[in-house]
Amino acid sequence: MEFGIVELSRFQFAMTAMYHFLFVPLTLGLSILVAIMETVYVMTNRPIWRQMTKFWATLFGINFVLGVATGITMEFQFGMNWSYYSHYVGDIFGAPLAIEGLMAFFMEATFVGLMFFGWDRMSKISHMVITWLVAIGSNFSALWILIANGWMQNPVGAEFNPLTMRMEMTSFFDVVFNEVAQAKFVHTVSAGYVTAAGFVTGVSAWYLLKGRHIELARRSMAVASAFGLASAISVVILGDESGYSTSHNQKMKLAAIEAMWETEPAPASFTLFGIPDQEARETKYGIHIPWAMGLIGTRSLDTVIPGIDELEKEAEVWIRDGMIAYGALMEIREAKGEVAPEVMATFEEHSEHLGYAFLLRKYTDDPTTATDEQIHQAALDTIPTVWPLFWAFRIMVGLGFFFIAGFAYYFYRASFKRMSFPRAALIFAPIAIPLPWIAAEMGWFVAEFGRQPWTVDGVLPTAMSVSALSVGEVLFTIAGFALFYTVLFIVEMGLMLKYIRKGPTLDVKETELWLEDHAERLRHSPSGSPIATPAE
Amino acid sequence: MSFSGFYLAMFTVLAALILRPVAFKYRSKRAAKAWRGAWDWALFIGGFVPALIFGVAVGNVLQGVPFHLTDDLLPVYEGGALAKFFGLLNPFALLAGVVSVAMLVMHGAAWLGLKAEDPVAGRARAIGSVAGLVAIAGYALAGLWLAFGIDGYAFTSEVVANGPSNPLHSEVAKGGSWLAAYAARPWIAIAPVAGFAGMAMAVMGLRAKRDLGTLLWSKLGIFGVISSVGLTMFPFILPSKTAPNSSLTVWDASSSQQTLFVMLVVTAIFMPLILAYTAWVYKILWGKVTEDDVLAEASQMY
Numbered sequence: 093m094e095f096g097i098v099e100l101s102r103f104q105f106a107m108t109a110m111y112h113f114l115f116v117p118l119t120l121g122l123s124i125l126v127a128i129m130e131t132v133y134v135m136t137n138r139p140i141w142r143q144m145t146k147f148w149a150t151l152f153g154i155n156f157v158l159g160v161a162t163g164i165t166m167e168f169q170f171g172m173n174w175s176y177y178s179h180y181v182g183d184i185f186g187a188p189l190a191i192e193g194l195m196a197f198f199m200e201a202t203f204v205g206l207m208f209f210g211w212d213r214m215s216k217i218s219h220m221v222i223t224w225l226v227a228i229g230s231n232f233s234a235l236w237i238l239i240a241n242g243w244m245q246n247p248v249g250a251e252f253n254p255l256t257m258r259m260e261m262t263s264f265f266d267v268v269f270n271e272v273a274q275a276k277f278v279h280t281v282s283a284g285y286v287t288a289a290g291f292v293t294g295v296s297a298w299y300l301l302k303g304r305h306i307e308l309a310r311r312s313m314a315v316a317s318a319f320g321l322a323s324a325i326s327v328v329i330l331g332d333e334s335g336y337s338t339s340h341n342q343k344m345k346l347a348a349i350e351a352m353w354e355t356e357p358a359p360a361s362f363t364l365f366g367i368p369d370q371e372a373r374e375t376k377y378g379i380h381i382p383w384a385m386g387l388i389g390t391r392s393l394d395t396v397i398p399g400i401d402e403l404e405k406e407a408e409v410w411i412r413d414g415m416i417a418y419g420a421l422m423e424i425r426e427a428k429g430e431v432a433p434e435v436m437a438t439f440e441e442h443s444e445h446l447g448y449a450f451l452l453r454k455y456t457d458d459p460t461t462a463t464d465e466q467i468h469q470a471a472l473d474t475i476p477t478v479w480p481l482f483w484a485f486r487i488m489v490g491l492g493f494f495f496i497a498g499f500a501y502y503f504y505r506a507s508f509k510r511m512s513f514p515r516a517a518l519i520f521a522p523i524a525i526p527l528p529w530i531a532a533e534m535g536w537f538v539a540e541f542g543r544q545p546w547t548v549d550g551v552l553p554t555a556m557s558v559s560a561l562s563v564g565e566v567l568f569t570i571a572g573f574a575l576f577y578t579v580l581f582i583v584e585m586g587l588m589l590k591y592i593r594k595g596p597t598l599d600v601k602e603t604e605l606w607l608e609d610h611a612e613r614l615r616h617s618p619s620g621s622p623i624a625t626p627a628e
Numbered sequence: 629m630s631f632s633g634f635y636l637a638m639f640t641v642l643a644a645l646i647l648r649p650v651a652f653k654y655r656s657k658r659a660a661k662a663w664r665g666a667w668d669w670a671l672f673i674g675g676f677v678p679a680l681i682f683g684v685a686v687g688n689v690l691q692g693v694p695f696h697l698t699d700d701l702l703p704v705y706e707g708g709a710l711a712k713f714f715g716l717l718n719p720f721a722l723l724a725g726v727v728s729v730a731m732l733v734m735h736g737a738a739w740l741g742l743k744a745e746d747p748v749a750g751r752a753r754a755i756g757s758v759a760g761l762v763a764i765a766g767y768a769l770a771g772l773w774l775a776f777g778i779d780g781y782a783f784t785s786e787v788v789a790n791g792p793s794n795p796l797h798s799e800v801a802k803g804g805s806w807l808a809a810y811a812a813r814p815w816i817a818i819a820p821v822a823g824f825a826g827m828a829m830a831v832m833g834l835r836a837k838r839d840l841g842t843l844l845w846s847k848l849g850i851f852g853v854i855s856s857v858g859l860t861m862f863p864f865i866l867p868s869k870t871a872p873n874s875s876l877t878v879w880d881a882s883s884s885q886q887t888l889f890v891m892l893v894v895t896a897i898f899m900p901l902i903l904a905y906t907a908w909v910y911k912i913l914w915g916k917v918t919e920d921d922v923l924a925e926a927s928q929m930y
Contacts, residue, residue, distance in 0.1 A: 157653040161646040168642045171631025176702045183883050187890055194898040202902075202909055212925065213912050253884075255792035257701045260884040425699060428797075559632035560704040568709070569639050576643060580650065587657050 100566040101173040101558045108165045110533055111577050115159030117532050120234060120281050121288025122152045123227035128315060134220045144308050147596035153208060154587050177547050177557035184250045184261045185240055192236035200229030235277050242273025244548050246341040252443050254424045272341055275334040282327035286495055287528035289320025293502055295592055297521035305595045310511050317502040324495035331492060339389040342549055345542035347400045348476045349485045350385060351375045355399040359386020368478045400475055408471040414449030417442035419460040447551040454555055476544045484534040491531040633695055633705040634685060636713040641681045648674030683728025686857055687721030691778055692869030697795060706870055720773055727766040731850055733759035734830055738846040742839040743917055753834045760831035767823060767853060780806035781867040781875060795880045800872040809860050816859040822852030
């Protein structure tokens with residue numbers, strides 16, 4: 093593979109996006125967990141819950157700010173590195189991004205300040221509302237970003253305008269209620285909840301292991317393991333929903349994930365393991381589960397899932413169709429405004445597959461005169477590289493099921509075994525903290541790498557989407573990001589570890605006030621610790 | 629689209645903008661002097677660099693930028709990476725950068741005068757009134773430069789305001805003066821007048837230690853300076869000096885009517901909401917931040 097502008101721009105986007113997503117899932121989940129803890133504080137008035145709120149919110153803040161900062165990079169890059177993409181689909185893609193700013197980002201960014209600085213300036217209930225608004229704002233952010241990304245996977249509610257040479261929105265409703273976007277949103281935020289639950293469980297287990305901050309750790313463990321179990325179940329179920337929407341919207345992605353070379357009679361089998369060989373178009377040493385794929389992918393016994401061979405032939409037909417549209421587009425451009433109606437009619441008839449003709453531009457300057465060999469090559473390009481998708485998907489799904497089992501265990505011990513954990517479980521939980529991150533990054537890899545060779549599925553090839561830059565410029569910024577992001581990562585991890593080691597700060601004044609208020613009741617209470625009564 | 633043309637400059641802005649929120653949050657997380665000093669510098673860069681480069685960018689836009697659109701409407705900027713970057717740093721653009729930085733320093737000083745006590749407030753007022761004078765002088769100089777030294781752009785074909793959004797459908801030529809706009813639309817003189825008046829009143833306010841009024845005058849000044857650029861250039865957004873026909877204008881670089889309408893509705897709903905809750909947050913955090921506050925609340929904030 094030669095490294096030109098396209099490859100370098102893709103590499104930079106992948107690198108900065110995956111880095112950004114180190115911080116996003118924890119923000120999504122931890123904001124909700126903190127809001128839950130503060131709600132318990134407001135309801136019970138117990139200082140320990142205030143202490144928990146503040147402790148986890150401190151860690152939330154350290155993470156949140158890098159999520160915000162690295163998000164700026166994502167938006168900048170559409171203009172800096174993907175200017176043709178921005179021109180071609182900005183009319184649709186720009187709207188959800190702008191709405192994200194207006195509806196979600198301003199809200200979370202404005203209220204996060206009050207969340208940290210406002211404790212003594214407002215009532216408890218007001219502060220709790222602020223914390224919830226930060227959590228809701230973060231999650232709304234994810235909604236609009238995923239509506240934008242969902243449109244790249246399944247471009248609905250838009251059509252190509254030959255006079256402006258770009259896609260234009262025809263239905264805002266269709267863009268917002270795109271089934272792919274909705275499935276992705278719930279799947280992604282659930283993944284964030286799992287990440288945060290795993291983080292809180294892991295840190296709490298470490299405290300229990302060390303015998304420190306027991307009161308905080310036990311309660312945090314109780315909240316996080318329950319939240320984690322619910323989230324892990326939903327991330328798997330909603331991931332299945334996401335897969336189902338892929339089966340009829342992005343057939344090639346699904347076939348590549350499953351390494352399904354040939355169309356099988358319905359219901360197709362699911363390949364549990366195997367070694368995909370793209371050259372020979374076969375999966376070696378495959379272990380198949382009969383019927384499973386057909387049932388999961390189509391939710392029926394008789395719907396056929398097309399294999400890669402068949403989809404490649406289909407792509408060839410669409411390329412030929414797109415070539416007619418391309419020819420008509422060139423005539424429209426020549427006519428400069430005075431377009432003959434029959435040319436327009438030809439264009440409209442074939443414009444659905446215009447994007448497929450663009451795939452030919454890699455091989456010829458004039459796609460209308462492409463040879464059979466060039467058309468065949470372009471059709472081959474519609475097949476993404478199978479093995480990374482095959483494996484990334486299986487790692488993600490395997491981890492998903494593992495999270496259900498893991499959280500079920502911690503939830504059971506926390507809720508029904510009076511928080512008695514074997515030592516091994518307390519050692520394992522902190523070690524397992526990175527696993528949800530791995531699953532989430534794998535998920536994004538499957539979603540984005542699986543869409544190749546397109547930035548917008550079937551509409552705009554990745555190779556055409558880039559800016560007119562020089563290799564040197566992109567190499568320079570890749571090096572810049574690598575250096576800058578590494579330093580930020582080290583600083584962030586240093587602070588996280590420092591504040592985890594330090595533990596919560598005891599709110600002396602608050603605790604004394606509470607003890608005074610409850611002195612009478614505590615005198616009659618058999619419990620040893622006044623701050624944490626077992627009745628809770 | 630100017631993002632790809634100003635590639636390295638935008639990368640610099642981006643790096644500074646990343647530093648800014650991180651510095652706000654992380655500065656207080658460790659007590660070491662070196663740590664806090666480093667984040668103070670990060671905050672300085674995070675404020676200074678974007679203020680400078682956005683000003684430089686506006687200075688370049690007023691002169692026209694060297695790019696052309698291909699038949700597919702891909703913007704291509706002439707020159708290599710370094711030529712593109714250093715080409716941005718021409719004298720007029722740097723002057724615009726200085727105006728931008730000085731104007732925002734003045735505004736920051738007005739804010740500190742309102743929120744801080746001496747000696748911080750006093751220092752800010754002293755620096756801010758100098759910065760305000762620099763901004764006024766720079767803005768006046770830039771105006772003269774535009775009148776005598778820089779060509780404007782104008783449509784040479786008929787202006788089609790509601791045609792397809794395609795810059796190549798119209799013809800544009802360089803020549804004449806940007807300031808011709810003031811003859812065609814005399815009312816726009818209100819923008820530079822507001823710019824000068826706002827900045828002058830802000831400087832006087834800083835000297836007289838008037839707090840709230842100074843901030844509002846400074847806001848008006850900034851509003852006047854920035855809107856004067858837009859109103860003078862209208863309908864141009866990004867003129868091309870090497871291929872004027874590729875210039876982007878309000879009429880042919882806009883979104884589709886559908887998208888514009890959706891965004892109008894969304895903005896009409898959310899803008900008032902944003903203003904309302906932002907005002908509420910300002911109200912909660914209103915008042916001077918004193919040394920005692922900082923010490924007393926140190927344990928409450930994180």
